[in-house]
Amino acid sequence: MAPYDAICFDLDQTLCESTQDAAALLERTFDRAGVDQFCTPRELRAVVPSLPTADSDREFYTQLFAEVARQADVPPSISATLTDLYLELRDPTAVQFRPGAEAALDRAAATGRVGLITNGGRPTQTKKLRALGIEDRFDARVFIDPGAGVYPKPDAAPFERALSMLETEPDRAVHVGDSLHADVAGANAMGIDSAWVGTDRATDHVPTYKLASLETFEEIL
Helix, strand or coil: CCCCCEEEECCECCCEEECCCHHHHHHHHHHHHCCCCCCCHHHHHHHHHHCCCCCCHHHHHHHHHHHHHHHCCCCHHHHHHHHHHHHHHCCCCCEEECCCHHHHHHHHHHHCEEEEECCCCHHHHHHHHHHHCCCCCCCEEECCEHHHCECCCCCHHHHHHHHHHHCCCHHHEEEEECCHHHHHHHHHHHCCEEEEECCCCCCCCCCCEEECCHHHHHHHC
Protein backbone atom coordinates (compact mmCIF):
# COMPACT_ATOMS: atom_id res chain seq x y z
CA MET A 1 0.00 0.00 0.00
CA ALA A 2 1.33 3.42 -0.92
CA PRO A 3 2.11 5.62 2.11
CA TYR A 4 -0.09 8.42 0.77
CA ASP A 5 -3.19 8.68 -1.38
CA ALA A 6 -2.29 12.23 -2.41
CA ILE A 7 0.92 14.24 -2.70
CA CYS A 8 0.67 18.03 -2.93
CA PHE A 9 3.38 20.39 -4.08
CA ASP A 10 4.07 24.08 -3.69
CA LEU A 11 5.20 25.77 -6.93
CA ASP A 12 7.67 28.64 -6.44
CA GLN A 13 11.08 27.57 -5.14
CA THR A 14 9.78 24.02 -4.77
CA LEU A 15 8.94 22.78 -8.25
CA CYS A 16 10.36 25.74 -10.14
CA GLU A 17 12.57 28.80 -9.86
CA SER A 18 12.92 31.95 -11.90
CA THR A 19 15.76 32.17 -14.42
CA GLN A 20 15.84 35.94 -13.89
CA ASP A 21 18.50 37.04 -11.44
CA ALA A 22 16.65 38.36 -8.39
CA ALA A 23 19.30 40.90 -7.43
CA ALA A 24 19.62 42.22 -10.98
CA LEU A 25 15.83 42.45 -11.36
CA LEU A 26 15.53 44.48 -8.16
CA GLU A 27 18.46 46.72 -9.15
CA ARG A 28 16.88 47.45 -12.52
CA THR A 29 13.59 48.27 -10.79
CA PHE A 30 15.21 50.88 -8.55
CA ASP A 31 17.31 52.26 -11.41
CA ARG A 32 14.23 52.82 -13.56
CA ALA A 33 12.45 54.43 -10.62
CA GLY A 34 15.38 56.78 -10.07
CA VAL A 35 15.52 55.78 -6.41
CA ASP A 36 18.48 54.65 -4.32
CA GLN A 37 18.07 50.95 -3.62
CA PHE A 38 17.03 50.45 -0.01
CA CYS A 39 16.54 46.68 0.15
CA THR A 40 17.84 43.36 -1.12
CA PRO A 41 15.88 40.31 -2.34
CA ARG A 42 16.60 38.63 1.00
CA GLU A 43 15.17 41.59 2.91
CA LEU A 44 12.05 41.48 0.74
CA ARG A 45 11.54 37.79 1.47
CA ALA A 46 12.00 38.37 5.19
CA VAL A 47 8.93 40.61 5.51
CA VAL A 48 6.53 38.39 3.54
CA PRO A 49 5.14 36.52 6.61
CA SER A 50 4.17 39.82 8.26
CA LEU A 51 2.14 41.17 5.32
CA PRO A 52 -1.67 41.27 5.29
CA THR A 53 -3.54 39.13 2.78
CA ALA A 54 -3.49 40.60 -0.72
CA ASP A 55 -6.17 40.16 -3.40
CA SER A 56 -3.72 40.33 -6.32
CA ASP A 57 -0.04 40.23 -7.23
CA ARG A 58 -0.07 44.02 -7.59
CA GLU A 59 -1.50 44.52 -4.12
CA PHE A 60 1.00 42.04 -2.66
CA TYR A 61 4.04 43.78 -4.13
CA THR A 62 2.71 47.21 -3.21
CA GLN A 63 2.41 46.06 0.40
CA LEU A 64 5.83 44.41 0.19
CA PHE A 65 7.67 47.49 -1.07
CA ALA A 66 5.75 49.73 1.35
CA GLU A 67 6.83 47.61 4.32
CA VAL A 68 10.53 47.50 3.40
CA ALA A 69 10.37 51.25 2.67
CA ARG A 70 8.93 51.84 6.13
CA GLN A 71 11.69 49.77 7.71
CA ALA A 72 14.29 51.72 5.74
CA ASP A 73 12.70 55.03 6.79
CA VAL A 74 11.72 55.79 3.18
CA PRO A 75 8.31 57.28 2.25
CA PRO A 76 6.05 54.27 1.48
CA SER A 77 4.41 56.22 -1.35
CA ILE A 78 7.25 55.00 -3.59
CA SER A 79 5.86 51.46 -3.34
CA ALA A 80 3.30 51.93 -6.14
CA THR A 81 5.98 53.06 -8.60
CA LEU A 82 8.34 50.25 -7.63
CA THR A 83 5.53 47.71 -7.98
CA ASP A 84 4.59 48.87 -11.47
CA LEU A 85 8.20 48.72 -12.66
CA TYR A 86 8.96 45.41 -10.96
CA LEU A 87 5.94 43.68 -12.49
CA GLU A 88 6.79 45.17 -15.87
CA LEU A 89 10.32 43.76 -15.72
CA ARG A 90 9.42 40.40 -14.21
CA ASP A 91 8.67 37.59 -16.67
CA PRO A 92 6.53 34.80 -15.16
CA THR A 93 7.42 32.50 -18.06
CA ALA A 94 11.15 32.71 -17.31
CA VAL A 95 11.18 29.63 -15.08
CA GLN A 96 12.95 26.30 -14.89
CA PHE A 97 12.52 23.13 -12.85
CA ARG A 98 14.25 22.90 -9.51
CA PRO A 99 16.66 19.94 -9.25
CA GLY A 100 14.71 16.69 -9.17
CA ALA A 101 11.31 18.37 -9.53
CA GLU A 102 10.19 16.84 -12.82
CA ALA A 103 11.17 13.35 -11.70
CA ALA A 104 9.39 13.91 -8.37
CA LEU A 105 6.18 14.80 -10.21
CA ASP A 106 6.46 11.62 -12.27
CA ARG A 107 7.03 9.51 -9.16
CA ALA A 108 4.17 11.16 -7.30
CA ALA A 109 1.79 10.50 -10.20
CA ALA A 110 2.78 6.84 -10.18
CA THR A 111 2.00 6.67 -6.46
CA GLY A 112 -1.36 8.43 -6.18
CA ARG A 113 -3.17 11.66 -6.88
CA VAL A 114 -1.15 14.85 -7.26
CA GLY A 115 -2.12 18.34 -6.11
CA LEU A 116 -0.73 21.83 -6.47
CA ILE A 117 -1.18 24.35 -3.65
CA THR A 118 0.44 27.67 -4.52
CA ASN A 119 0.34 31.06 -2.83
CA GLY A 120 0.15 32.78 -6.22
CA GLY A 121 -2.86 33.85 -8.22
CA ARG A 122 -4.20 31.79 -11.11
CA PRO A 123 -3.15 34.10 -14.04
CA THR A 124 0.53 34.38 -13.06
CA GLN A 125 0.99 30.83 -11.81
CA THR A 126 -0.70 29.32 -14.86
CA LYS A 127 1.88 31.07 -17.09
CA LYS A 128 4.61 29.32 -15.12
CA LEU A 129 2.91 25.93 -15.37
CA ARG A 130 2.51 26.32 -19.11
CA ALA A 131 6.14 27.38 -19.55
CA LEU A 132 7.20 24.23 -17.71
CA GLY A 133 4.74 22.05 -19.63
CA ILE A 134 3.00 20.78 -16.48
CA GLU A 135 -0.34 22.61 -16.54
CA ASP A 136 -2.19 19.30 -16.88
CA ARG A 137 -0.02 17.24 -14.53
CA PHE A 138 -2.18 17.78 -11.44
CA ASP A 139 -5.42 16.20 -10.30
CA ALA A 140 -6.14 19.36 -8.30
CA ARG A 141 -4.78 22.89 -8.57
CA VAL A 142 -5.42 25.43 -5.82
CA PHE A 143 -4.54 29.07 -6.42
CA ILE A 144 -5.00 31.91 -3.97
CA ASP A 145 -8.29 33.76 -4.36
CA PRO A 146 -9.17 35.83 -1.26
CA GLY A 147 -12.38 36.99 -2.92
CA ALA A 148 -13.54 33.37 -2.89
CA GLY A 149 -12.28 32.72 0.63
CA VAL A 150 -9.04 30.98 -0.40
CA TYR A 151 -6.36 32.81 1.58
CA PRO A 152 -2.61 32.19 1.35
CA LYS A 153 -0.90 29.37 3.16
CA PRO A 154 -0.56 28.80 6.10
CA ASP A 155 -4.32 29.46 6.15
CA ALA A 156 -6.32 26.24 6.21
CA ALA A 157 -8.50 27.12 3.20
CA PRO A 158 -6.13 26.11 0.36
CA PHE A 159 -5.30 22.83 2.08
CA GLU A 160 -8.97 22.09 2.73
CA ARG A 161 -9.83 22.79 -0.90
CA ALA A 162 -7.05 20.55 -2.16
CA LEU A 163 -8.08 17.67 0.11
CA SER A 164 -11.69 18.00 -1.06
CA MET A 165 -10.71 18.02 -4.74
CA LEU A 166 -8.37 15.07 -4.22
CA GLU A 167 -11.02 13.20 -2.17
CA THR A 168 -8.64 12.28 0.61
CA GLU A 169 -8.19 12.79 4.34
CA PRO A 170 -5.38 14.79 5.99
CA ASP A 171 -3.65 11.69 7.36
CA ARG A 172 -3.46 10.22 3.84
CA ALA A 173 -1.74 13.24 2.29
CA VAL A 174 1.65 14.93 2.32
CA HIS A 175 2.51 18.47 1.27
CA VAL A 176 5.92 19.34 -0.18
CA GLY A 177 7.18 22.93 -0.04
CA ASP A 178 10.11 25.24 0.63
CA SER A 179 8.52 27.60 3.18
CA LEU A 180 8.55 26.72 6.86
CA HIS A 181 5.98 29.45 7.55
CA ALA A 182 3.56 28.76 4.71
CA ASP A 183 4.03 25.12 3.72
CA VAL A 184 5.22 23.30 6.83
CA ALA A 185 3.22 25.26 9.42
CA GLY A 186 0.10 25.19 7.24
CA ALA A 187 0.26 21.46 6.59
CA ASN A 188 1.12 20.63 10.20
CA ALA A 189 -1.88 22.58 11.47
CA MET A 190 -4.15 20.55 9.19
CA GLY A 191 -2.73 17.19 10.29
CA ILE A 192 -1.08 16.73 6.90
CA ASP A 193 2.46 15.35 6.79
CA SER A 194 4.93 17.95 5.55
CA ALA A 195 8.11 17.63 3.50
CA TRP A 196 10.38 20.65 3.65
CA VAL A 197 12.79 21.27 0.78
CA GLY A 198 15.50 23.37 2.40
CA THR A 199 18.67 23.52 4.44
CA ASP A 200 18.82 22.37 8.04
CA ARG A 201 18.27 25.08 10.64
CA ALA A 202 16.46 25.67 13.92
CA THR A 203 12.74 26.37 13.56
CA ASP A 204 9.52 26.32 15.51
CA HIS A 205 7.86 24.50 12.58
CA VAL A 206 9.08 20.92 12.40
CA PRO A 207 8.45 19.09 9.12
CA THR A 208 7.75 15.39 8.89
CA TYR A 209 10.57 15.09 6.35
CA LYS A 210 13.56 17.27 5.50
CA LEU A 211 14.78 17.07 1.92
CA ALA A 212 17.97 18.73 0.70
CA SER A 213 16.31 18.87 -2.72
CA LEU A 214 13.62 17.05 -4.67
CA GLU A 215 16.36 14.77 -5.92
CA THR A 216 15.81 12.92 -2.61
CA PHE A 217 12.00 12.85 -2.98
CA GLU A 218 11.96 9.03 -2.84
CA GLU A 219 12.69 9.26 0.89
CA ILE A 220 9.06 10.10 1.68
CA LEU A 221 7.55 7.22 -0.32
